[in-house]
Amino acid sequence: MSTSGMLQSVFKDRGQPGGRVMPFVIILLVVTVLASALNLLTPEGSALHVSTYTITLLGKYLCYAMLALAVDVVWGYCGILSLGHGAFFALGGYAMGMYLMRQIGDRGVYGNPLLPDFMVFLDWQELPWFWLGMDQFWVAMIMVLLVPGVLAYVFGFLAFRSRVTGVYLSIMTQALTYALMLAFFRNEMGFGGNNGLTDFKDILGFDLQSDTTRIVLFLLTAGFLCAALLTSHWIMNSRMGKVILAVRDSEARTRFIGYKTETYKVWLFVYSAVIAAIAGALYVPQVGIINPGEFSPINSIEVVIWVAVGGRGTLIGAVVGALLVNYAKTRFTAILPEGWLFMLGALFVLVTLYLPKGLIGLYSQLKQQLGAGKPAAAGTGKSSSAAKTEGAGA
Amino acid sequence: MKQILCISLWLMGCLMPAVSYSETLTDALESPAATTRTVPELVQELTEKSLTQAVPVLEALEQQGGEEMLPLFRTMLNGDLYYVKDTSQVVGKTDTAGEESYADILTKAAVTGLGSRDVKKIRVNNTLRSYLRNAIARIQLSSANPHSREQAVLSLLSELDNDTVGQIREARANESVEEVQQAMDLALAMYALDQGSSDIEKLDAVEGLAGSLQPEARNMLRKYAEMEPDHADYSARVSAAAAKALERIQEKVEFYGFIDQLFFGLSLGSVLLLAAIGLAITFGVMGVINMAHGEMIMLGAYTTYVIQQLMPNHIDLSIWIAIPAAFVVSGLVGVAIERGVIRHLHGRPLETLLATFGISLFLQQLVRTVISPQNVPVSTPDWMAGTLQINPVWSLTLNRLYILAFALLVFFALLIILKKTNLGLNVRAVSQNRAMARAMGVRSDRVDAMTFGLGSGIAGIAGVALSQLTNVGPNLGQSYIIDSFMVVVFGGVGNLWGTLVAAFSLGIANKFLEPVTGAVLASILVLVFIILFIQKRPKGLFPQKGRAAE
Amino acid sequence: MNMITERADQAREFFRPDQVWPFLVPPQQQSVDVSKQVLLYIEGVNLSFDGFKALNNLNLYINDGELRCLIGANGAGKTTLMDVVTGKTRPDTGSVYFGSNINLLEHSEDEIAQLGIGRKFQKPTVFEAQTVFDNLELALKSNKGVIATLLSRLSPTELLRIDEVLQIIGLQDQRFMLAGALSHGQKQWLEIGMLLMADPRLLLVDEPVAGMTPQETERTAELLTSLAGERTVIVVEHDMEFVRSIARTVTVLHQGSVLAEGSMDQVQNNKDVIEVYLGEEA
Numbered sequence A: 001m002s003t004s005g006m007l008q009s010v011f012k013d014r015g016q017p018g019g020r021v022m023p024f025v026i027i028l029l030v031v032t033v034l035a036s037a038l039n040l041l042t043p044e045g046s047a048l049h050v051s052t053y054t055i056t057l058l059g060k061y062l063c064y065a066m067l068a069l070a071v072d073v074v075w076g077y078c079g080i081l082s083l084g085h086g087a088f089f090a091l092g093g094y095a096m097g098m099y100l101m102r103q104i105g106d107r108g109v110y111g112n113p114l115l116p117d118f119m120v121f122l123d124w125q126e127l128p129w130f131w132l133g134m135d136q137f138w139v140a141m142i143m144v145l146l147v148p149g150v151l152a153y154v155f156g157f158l159a160f161r162s163r164v165t166g167v168y169l170s171i172m173t174q175a176l177t178y179a180l181m182l183a184f185f186r187n188e189m190g191f192g193g194n195n196g197l198t199d200f201k202d203i204l205g206f207d208l209q210s211d212t213t214r215i216v217l218f219l220l221t222a223g224f225l226c227a228a229l230l231t232s233h234w235i236m237n238s239r240m241g242k243v244i245l246a247v248r249d250s251e252a253r254t255r256f257i258g259y260k261t262e263t264y265k266v267w268l269f270v271y272s273a274v275i276a277a278i279a280g281a282l283y284v285p286q287v288g289i290i291n292p293g294e295f296s297p298i299n300s301i302e303v304v305i306w307v308a309v310g311g312r313g314t315l316i317g318a319v320v321g322a323l324l325v326n327y328a329k330t331r332f333t334a335i336l337p338e339g340w341l342f343m344l345g346a347l348f349v350l351v352t353l354y355l356p357k358g359l360i361g362l363y364s365q366l367k368q369q370l371g372a373g374k375p376a377a378a379g380t381g382k383s384s385s386a387a388k389t390e391g392a393g394a
Numbered sequence B: 001m002k003q004i005l006c007i008s009l010w011l012m013g014c015l016m017p018a019v020s021y022s023e024t025l026t027d028a029l030e031s032p033a034a035t036t037r038t039v040p041e042l043v044q045e046l047t048e049k050s051l052t053q054a055v056p057v058l059e060a061l062e063q064q065g066g067e068e069m070l071p072l073f074r075t076m077l078n079g080d081l082y083y084v085k086d087t088s089q090v091v092g093k094t095d096t097a098g099e100e101s102y103a104d105i106l107t108k109a110a111v112t113g114l115g116s117r118d119v120k121k122i123r124v125n126n127t128l129r130s131y132l133r134n135a136i137a138r139i140q141l142s143s144a145n146p147h148s149r150e151q152a153v154l155s156l157l158s159e160l161d162n163d164t165v166g167q168i169r170e171a172r173a174n175e176s177v178e179e180v181q182q183a184m185d186l187a188l189a190m191y192a193l194d195q196g197s198s199d200i201e202k203l204d205a206v207e208g209l210a211g212s213l214q215p216e217a218r219n220m221l222r223k224y225a226e227m228e229p230d231h232a233d234y235s236a237r238v239s240a241a242a243a244k245a246l247e248r249i250q251e252k253v254e255f256y257g258f259i260d261q262l263f264f265g266l267s268l269g270s271v272l273l274l275a276a277i278g279l280a281i282t283f284g285v286m287g288v289i290n291m292a293h294g295e296m297i298m299l300g301a302y303t304t305y306v307i308q309q310l311m312p313n314h315i316d317l318s319i320w321i322a323i324p325a326a327f328v329v330s331g332l333v334g335v336a337i338e339r340g341v342i343r344h345l346h347g348r349p350l351e352t353l354l355a356t357f358g359i360s361l362f363l364q365q366l367v368r369t370v371i372s373p374q375n376v377p378v379s380t381p382d383w384m385a386g387t388l389q390i391n392p393v394w395s396l397t398l399n400r401l402y403i404l405a406f407a408l409l410v411f412f413a414l415l416i417i418l419k420k421t422n423l424g425l426n427v428r429a430v431s432q433n434r435a436m437a438r439a440m441g442v443r444s445d446r447v448d449a450m451t452f453g454l455g456s457g458i459a460g461i462a463g464v465a466l467s468q469l470t471n472v473g474p475n476l477g478q479s480y481i482i483d484s485f486m487v488v489v490f491g492g493v494g495n496l497w498g499t500l501v502a503a504f505s506l507g508i509a510n511k512f513l514e515p516v517t518g519a520v521l522a523s524i525l526v527l528v529f530i531i532l533f534i535q536k537r538p539k540g541l542f543p544q545k546g547r548a549a550e
Numbered sequence C: 001m002n003m004i005t006e007r008a009d010q011a012r013e014f015f016r017p018d019q020v021w022p023f024l025v026p027p028q029q030q031s032v033d034v035s036k037q038v039l040l041y042i043e044g045v046n047l048s049f050d051g052f053k054a055l056n057n058l059n060l061y062i063n064d065g066e067l068r069c070l071i072g073a074n075g076a077g078k079t080t081l082m083d084v085v086t087g088k089t090r091p092d093t094g095s096v097y098f099g100s101n102i103n104l105l106e107h108s109e110d111e112i113a114q115l116g117i118g119r120k121f122q123k124p125t126v127f128e129a130q131t132v133f134d135n136l137e138l139a140l141k142s143n144k145g146v147i148a149t150l151l152s153r154l155s156p157t158e159l160l161r162i163d164e165v166l167q168i169i170g171l172q173d174q175r176f177m178l179a180g181a182l183s184h185g186q187k188q189w190l191e192i193g194m195l196l197m198a199d200p201r202l203l204l205v206d207e208p209v210a211g212m213t214p215q216e217t218e219r220t221a222e223l224l225t226s227l228a229g230e231r232t233v234i235v236v237e238h239d240m241e242f243v244r245s246i247a248r249t250v251t252v253l254h255q256g257s258v259l260a261e262g263s264m265d266q267v268q269n270n271k272d273v274i275e276v277y278l279g280e281e282a
C-alpha cells in the first residue's frame, strides 16, 4: 500500500476498529508542542509557565501510553493477554541505559574511562562482551529493537506454534518477565544488579539535565507515540487487521479458511514488543534510571489495567487510559500514598465488572443514547458506527 | 579402688607447702566424715577448697549424687559455676541473649537480683576439667538410659585414652543394647587402630570402622590412609585398608547427602503442593483463574500470627487452632470473592484474571495498613522445632517433616472430598457441563461458591504451614503465585495427581539444581524449563482427554 | 576482478526489480493430481478417543466432481471424518490423500485450506465481531501470507465477486451488519458464502440446512447441485428429503466405518441399513 493509501486509511474511518486516530494525533501533537513552547518561552514565574518537572512527568506518561498501546495491539485486537510486556519495555530501557552508561565515561565516581562504576565496584577487569559497542548510539538503538524483537519472536514462535492460548499464555508471559527479573537482579548478569543503571550524564553529547534536551526528548516521545498510533491504525485497517480480529474471535475458524494464524500472532507480538521497547528506550533518559524492578510482573499487569480503563480494542483508548490512570496515580500518591493500591485494586475490579469496553466504550454508548432520536442502530441493516465500535470492544 | 585413689590424692594434698598447712589440717580433720557428708554440704565445700583440693570433693559428689550430679559437673566444666559472696550459695550461670541469670545449682530455683559483682566464680583448671569430663562419661556410661550411654561413648570418641577405653571396655561387657554396643565397638576399634601393636590388630580395627559415619572415625581413617611412608606408625597394608574403608564411607556419605537433598526437594515440593493445591481446585476444576490465590495463603499465615498474638502463652496449641481458623477466614474471603466478583465474569477467563489481580492488590494493601508493612514474627511451637538425627551425617528438620506429612494429608483429604462426597460429585458435574448440571437440579451457583471457598480455605491452611517456614509479610502470597500456577499447569489442569507429581518433581529439580547453579539461577532454569515444556505438551503432564477438554 | 563482477552479478540478480525474493514467494501450490478420477482417498483410517473407536478402519473414495452425501446416526463419525480430512484431528492409523499425490496428514489446517479444501461447520461459525462483508473478504481466495494481507487492497474483480456471492446467499442488505447479529439461518448462508469465496476444489458441508425454511432448503439444494461437477462436494445431512433431492451417491456410516454405499434407492433397500439406521425412522 502506498503512503497516500496509508494516509487515506488513517483519515477515512472505514468503520473498522481503531476509530478515527488522526484528530487525536493532531490534538496530541498540538498539546505537546504547546507545552514545550510554554516551557521554553515563558519565564519561570509566569502563570503560563510549564515547569520542566511537568514536562518530564508528561514525557513519562507518554512512554507509558506507548507501552499501553503495545499491550492493546496484542490484547485488544488479537486476544493475546500479555502479562509480560514490561519485560520488552525494560529490555529496551536497558539497551538505552547501557549506551547512556558508557557515555558517562570517566566522569563516574571511580573515574574509570572504560568500566561503569558498578563493574569497578565488583572488581571487574574488562567489559563483558555484550557491553562492547554499546558506546555507539546506533549500535545501542539497534539493540533496543533487536533484543526485545528477537525475544518476542522466539517466545511467540514457541508459544503460538504449540497453540498455547488464553490464560496459559498470560501466565507464561508473566513467568517470562519474572524469570528476567530474577536474572537481572543478579550482579553477575552484568547489568548493575539491584541498583540497575543510573547517574546518566548526557545523550549524544547533550546534557540530560538541560531543559532543551528534556523538551526534545519529550517531543520525540510524542512523535514516536503518534507514529505508533498511525502505524497500528494502518495495520488494523488493512486486511491483516481483519485477520487479527478473526484470530481473536475464532482462531480455529481462521485457520480453516487458510491463514497460518501463528505467523500472524508472532509478527504482531514482535511488532508490539518493539513498540514497548522503543517506549522503554525513551523512558530511561527521561527518568534517569532503569532497574530490575521494571521487570516485576505487577508493572506489566498494571499496563493491562490502563488499557482496560481506556477501552481495549481501540487505539485511542489505550493511550487515554494510560494517561488518565497515571495522572490519577501521581495525584493520589501525593495525597494519600497508602490509598493508591486500594484504588488500583478497586479499579481492576470495577472496570472489568462494569466497564468492559472502557471509557471509549462508555463514550460511544452515551453518544448513542443521546442520539436516541434516531432509531436504535443495532440489528438493522444500515448499522451505524456505534454498532461497529461495539463489535470492536467485544 | 576409688577409695585408694581418693586417699592417695588426699595424701598428696598433705604434702603441700606449709602455707596451706592449717587449711589442710582442717581438711584432714574433716575428711573422715567425707563419706557421710550430704550432697549440699559437699557442694558448699567446693566454694572453699582450692583448685588442688577440689578433686576429692568431686569424687565424693560423684559417688553420692550419681546421675543427678551431671548438671553440676557440666556447669562446672563450662566454667559457669559461681557462688554468691554473701550467702555462699552455689549457683549456675546461664547466658541467654546477653542476659545473665543465676539459679541454685541443686534446686534449680532462680536466684534473682544478682549482678556479676555479687558472685564469685568457682575456678577450674585442666586437671579438674579432664576429671570432670571423665566423671561425666563414667556417670553416663552407667546410666540406665541406653541413649545417654550411647551419647556418652560418642562424646568420648575425640579424646580416647587408656582410662576411658578401660571404662568403655568394662561397660561393653555388660552392655546389652545393640546401638550402644556398636558405639562402644567403634570406640574400641578407633583406639585399637591408634594404639594397636600389630598390623593384624590394626587391620581388624579398620574393618570395624569401615561402616561408621562418625566424623571422628573418618578422621582417624583419613589419618592412616594419608600417612606418609616415613611415619613411625606407617604400614602399607593398614594404609591401603584405611583408604578403602574411607572410600566405602565416602560412598555412604554421598548417598546420605543425596537423600538429604532429596528430602529438601520433597520439602520444597510439599510447600509447592500446599500452595498449588487450592489453585488446582479453583483453576483446575472450576477453570477460574484466581490471581488472589497467593493472598489467600497470606491471609492464612496472618491468621496464625493473630492467633498467636491472642494466646501468647499457648504457642504449642496455637497451630491447632490456626488451621481451622485459617481455613474459615480464607474460605470466607474466597466465597465473598466468588459471590461478589467472579460469578459475574463467568466464561471470561482473562477478565477474571484481571479482577482477581485487583483483589490481590487490595488485600495486600489491607494487610499493610491494618497490621504492618513489615514482616511479622510467627513462632514455631516447641514440638515442631528441632531436628531428628538419623545418623551422624543425616538429620531431618522436624518442621519440614511435619509440613511434608501435612501436605500429603491435605492432598489425600481433598482427593477423598472430590471423589467420594456429594460436593465432589456436584463440583465435577458443574465443571464438566454447567447447563446440564443445572438441568439436573444441581444448584450450580452454590456449588461454585463452595468449591471456591474450599480452594481458598485450603490456601489458608497452606498459609499456616508456610508461616512455619518463611517470613510472614504482605508479599508472602505474591512469591508463591507464579510457582503455584507453574505447578498446576505443569501437572495438567484438572488433575490432582498431576499437581502432586508436578509439585514434587519441581521441588526436587530445584533443590538438585541449586548446588550447581545457585538458587536464583535454579528457579530461572525451572521456569524456562516449564515454558519449554508447555510448548511441547500444552496440556501438562497428565492432560484431560476428550471433547470436554477443548 | 572476475570475482568482483561475479559478485556484482549476484547482487544484481538478488535485487532484480522484476522478481520478489524467493523467500517471499508463497510456497508453490501443489496441483492436485486427479488423473485417476479420484479426488479424495481415505484408506484404513482408525481413530479412537480414550478407547472409543470414533473411526474404525474407514475406507472411502470420492470421485472428482462428484456430489456425495454422507448419512449415519448421531455419533456415527461423520463430523470426525471431516475433522480428519481438514487436519483438525490426526488419525491413529491410515492414510488420507488429496488426489493421488498430496498426503493430507502431512499438512496443517491452514495448508489444507490453501490446497483447496473448504469446510462448513455443523455449528455455524462466522467472525461475529466483523461485518458480513469482512467475513467474505477474509475468506477470499488470495495470498494469505502476512505481508500480502498487510498490503493488499480489494481489486475491482474481487469486489464484484463479493457482490456476486452476497447476491447468491441473499445477504446484500446485511453486508455491513455485524455477523454476530445475523439469525441462525443467515449465519448458515454466510458460511456457505465464505465457502464460495474461497473457491475450493473440495467442499465439506456439515448439515447445511439445519435451521432453514423449506424454501431455503430448496435453494441450498440447487446451489450445491450446481457446484458439483466443477467442484467436488461432500454433504452430511440428516434431512432425508434433502438428501434424496440432491443425492447421486449416498454413503452410510455406522460406528465409524462404511456400512453401505450406492444410490439412494439401493441404500434404502439395503438390509443392514434398514436395520441400523433407516429402520428406526421407518
Ligand SMILES: Nc1ncnc2c1ncn2[C@@H]1O[C@H](COP(=O)(O)OP(=O)(O)OP(=O)(O)O)[C@@H](O)[C@H]1O
Binding pocket: B545, B546, B547, B548, C049, C054, C072, C073, C074, C075, C076, C077, C078, C079, C080, C081, C122
Ligand atoms: N474430541 C473427541 N473426544 C472424545 N470423543 C469424541 C471426540 N470427537 C468425537 N468424539 C466421539 O466420536 C463419535 C463420533 O462423533 P461425530 O461428531 O463424528 O458424530 P456425527 O456422526 O457427526 O454425529 P451427528 O450426526 O450428531 O453430528 C461420538 O461418539 C463422539 O462422542
Ligand SMILES: [Mg+2]
Binding pocket: C078, C079, C080, C122, C206
Ligand atoms: Mg456431526
